[in-house]
Amino acid sequence: MEEGNLAGKKPVTLKTIGEKLNISATAVSKALRGDRSISEETTRKVKKLVEELNYRPNSIAKSLRTNETKTLGLVISDSTLSLFAPVIEGVEKVASEKGYSIILADAHSNVEKEKEAVRTLVSHRIDGFMLATSMLTGEEHKSFLDSFGIPYLFLLRKCEYESGNYVINDNVYGTCQMINHLIKTNSKRIHFINIAKSITTAAERERGYREALEANGIAFDKSIVYNVNPSFDEGYHQMSHILDAGEPVETVFCGCDMIAVGAMNSIIEKGYRIPEDIRLASYDDIEFAKYLRVPLTTVRQPKYRIGELGAQMLIEMITKDKDLHIDVVLKPELVLREST
Amino acid sequence: MEEGNLAGKKPVTLKTIGEKLNISATAVSKALRGDRSISEETTRKVKKLVEELNYRPNSIAKSLRTNETKTLGLVISDSTLSLFAPVIEGVEKVASEKGYSIILADAHSNVEKEKEAVRTLVSHRIDGFMLATSMLTGEEHKSFLDSFGIPYLFLLRKCEYESGNYVINDNVYGTCQMINHLIKTNSKRIHFINIAKSITTAAERERGYREALEANGIAFDKSIVYNVNPSFDEGYHQMSHILDAGEPVETVFCGCDMIAVGAMNSIIEKGYRIPEDIRLASYDDIEFAKYLRVPLTTVRQPKYRIGELGAQMLIEMITKDKDLHIDVVLKPELVLREST
DNA sequence: ATGAAAGCGCTAACAC
DNA sequence: GTGTTAGCGCTTTCAT
Numbered sequence: 112m113e114e115g116n117l118a119g120k121k122p123v124t125l126k127t128i129g130e131k132l133n134i135s136a137t138a139v140s141k142a143l144r145g146d147r148s149i150s151e152e153t154t155r156k157v158k159k160l161v162e163e164l165n166y167r168p169n170s171i172a173k174s175l176r177t178n179e180t181k182t183l184g185l186v187i188s189d190s191t192l193s194l195f196a197p198v199i200e201g202v203e204k205v206a207s208e209k210g211y212s213i214i215l216a217d218a219h220s221n222v223e224k225e226k227e228a229v230r231t232l233v234s235h236r237i238d239g240f241m242l243a244t245s246m247l248t249g250e251e252h253k254s255f256l257d258s259f260g261i262p263y264l265f266l267l268r269k270c271e272y273e274s275g276n277y278v279i280n281d282n283v284y285g286t287c288q289m290i291n292h293l294i295k296t297n298s299k300r301i302h303f304i305n306i307a308k309s310i311t312t313a314a315e316r317e318r319g320y321r322e323a324l325e326a327n328g329i330a331f332d333k334s335i336v337y338n339v340n341p342s343f344d345e346g347y348h349q350m351s352h353i354l355d356a357g358e359p360v361e362t363v364f365c366g367c368d369m370i371a372v373g374a375m376n377s378i379i380e381k382g383y384r385i386p387e388d389i390r391l392a393s394y395d396d397i398e399f400a401k402y403l404r405v406p407l408t409t410v411r412q413p414k415y416r417i418g419e420l421g422a423q424m425l426i427e428m429i430t431k432d433k434d435l436h437i438d439v440v441l442k443p444e445l446v447l448r449e450s451t
Numbered sequence: 452m453e454e455g456n457l458a459g460k461k462p463v464t465l466k467t468i469g470e471k472l473n474i475s476a477t478a479v480s481k482a483l484r485g486d487r488s489i490s491e492e493t494t495r496k497v498k499k500l501v502e503e504l505n506y507r508p509n510s511i512a513k514s515l516r517t518n519e520t521k522t523l524g525l526v527i528s529d530s531t532l533s534l535f536a537p538v539i540e541g542v543e544k545v546a547s548e549k550g551y552s553i554i555l556a557d558a559h560s561n562v563e564k565e566k567e568a569v570r571t572l573v574s575h576r577i578d579g580f581m582l583a584t585s586m587l588t589g590e591e592h593k594s595f596l597d598s599f600g601i602p603y604l605f606l607l608r609k610c611e612y613e614s615g616n617y618v619i620n621d622n623v624y625g626t627c628q629m630i631n632h633l634i635k636t637n638s639k640r641i642h643f644i645n646i647a648k649s650i651t652t653a654a655e656r657e658r659g660y661r662e663a664l665e666a667n668g669i670a671f672d673k674s675i676v677y678n679v680n681p682s683f684d685e686g687y688h689q690m691s692h693i694l695d696a697g698e699p700v701e702t703v704f705c706g707c708d709m710i711a712v713g714a715m716n717s718i719i720e721k722g723y724r725i726p727e728d729i730r731l732a733s734y735d736d737i738e739f740a741k742y743l744r745v746p747l748t749t750v751r752q753p754k755y756r757i758g759e760l761g762a763q764m765l766i767e768m769i770t771k772d773k774d775l776h777i778d779v780v781l782k783p784e785l786v787l788r789e790s791t
Numbered sequence: 792a793t794g795a796a797a798g799c800g801c802t803a804a805c806a807c
Numbered sequence: 808g809t810g811t812t813a814g815c816g817c818t819t820t821c822a823t
Contacts, residue, residue: 124800135810140802148808165598170574171514172800175815180511182554182575192536193738200532203557212571214522215553217543228547234510235522235552258505372742398533399739402712404746464816475794480818488792512816515799 123166184232184240193397201418239425262428266421276437278421285410285443286319298362303336305366346373365393391450406448463506524572524580533737541758579765602768616777618761625750625783626659638702643676645706686713705733731790746788
């Protein structure tokens, strides 16, 4: 038996240890936590027995007593796990370093399921939670989220009210930089297949797009801006519609990489070359953007960093100041590849 | 206030509810769990108040009492999240349907960290756990894993001892099918860039490779079989070495998609065409295999299904029979794309 | 049909 | 230095 309590045997508790040593469970508890009021002698004996019996503290009991579980909830929306994966890694890294575990819940891109996910997390008495690309960013959900009296923050997507906490990248800046770059490199007319308007990010990216056009004296043309769900299929179909309409297409900027992958396939299928005939760029820089048929020019969201900072800020809120206002906006970076 | 206990206010418990209704906490508890010994009248009143006060049961307290937490541990190895993502989704789906939550732990591709991850999960008193592409598949770790007296199983990767539980795909069959297909379509000499030997999967895939060669009367040539870590970089470098050596390369089969992506880039960089000059195939079918520079022919592991079945089997072990022996081997499927 | 009491394993407050 | 008591919120007996 290497460690732990063997199946079937009754678990080792503080009391078990105390009985064997003829001291109280309290003393054992104190000894284990290094309380100086316990003699060195006793502490030594306790630690030895703990080792021998492979005692593992019952964190459930501890949590009930101390009212903290050392767990963080992470709600994700399943649409694009390729976007979440690095965020999860970043969260997990910081959390585990600070002694927290992650309980994962999937919202399945559905408001009701997301609320249910939060309720489930709360019933597990997580110390705080994070919402990645949440659908609950609107003011109307604020009271729901606040009602639990637990710190929380948004990752990747901003909430719509002033007082909310979030860790995001600067979508206006990133888009503006990219559009600016495209214009400087000879794109005059840029089709924009943006993500759906229901997502707060969409408005920010549109703003960046408009600002860049304006700065370069190009008129905004509503008729070449589209909004679709962030999926391969919708990107593919929207691009096909545009191409089928027969109007000249010079440059396409997509609101996220998954849309761009769909658009890319449509463009290639119809016999156009990228970037010779049509230049293509987008946003996110998911892992495989560089491995696509044509490596994709895109704006890199610091996903891993967002995860790290999110966990760090949340733990800050939990341990230091519940009312901390988190408003972290990271600068994204242009990644120029062959698609432009 | 929409629901939950407001920040600052003291939490609503069974006792709170009981006091308002002038009944005992016990009665409230029973009413909530639909115990027939409580009158309809009372049950109705309890439910109404629960709604009003937004009572949420404290699952920590419940767990302490009942000795079950309704949580499942999932240990992943961070090497290729693109491989895990669908597995996690499958696990989460089944788990949440059955009322379980997932605690995630990352082993960071490191044996000691993986053991530490398991210990952390156990200290949270998870009801069972899963190890995805674990490094603890060897006999020497069995007693460690068994010592906690908690059901567990392996996902994606098999343990090396008879009595262990796992949900995997048939690597011998999958590889054999693919190699067989390649041979039938005119490949006679197939370079094999397999994953590292330390991974149990490697041996299975090599066996499939050898069986297919043998069945087709082709001699096994040790000199064109390589073992590298499953990463882009190692695939890229191994392929470059082979190409630089100047020997003729006709067909390359990689032990996993990430290696193939690296190999693909090397092949293209050196000016060869896929599949005209070199045919390329591999194993896994990660999400972006179909979006690569050259869409990849590969063996599809049923990743989502493995997650679903894993969670289902584990819950079975937890609720029905601790000693259930799980030995699920799913048949993979060939996916033929442009790289061959 | 309802309640009182005990206890899950732990920690905190306060004795001695 | 160490022990006693109490209680976190819940469920489970066993009375009534």
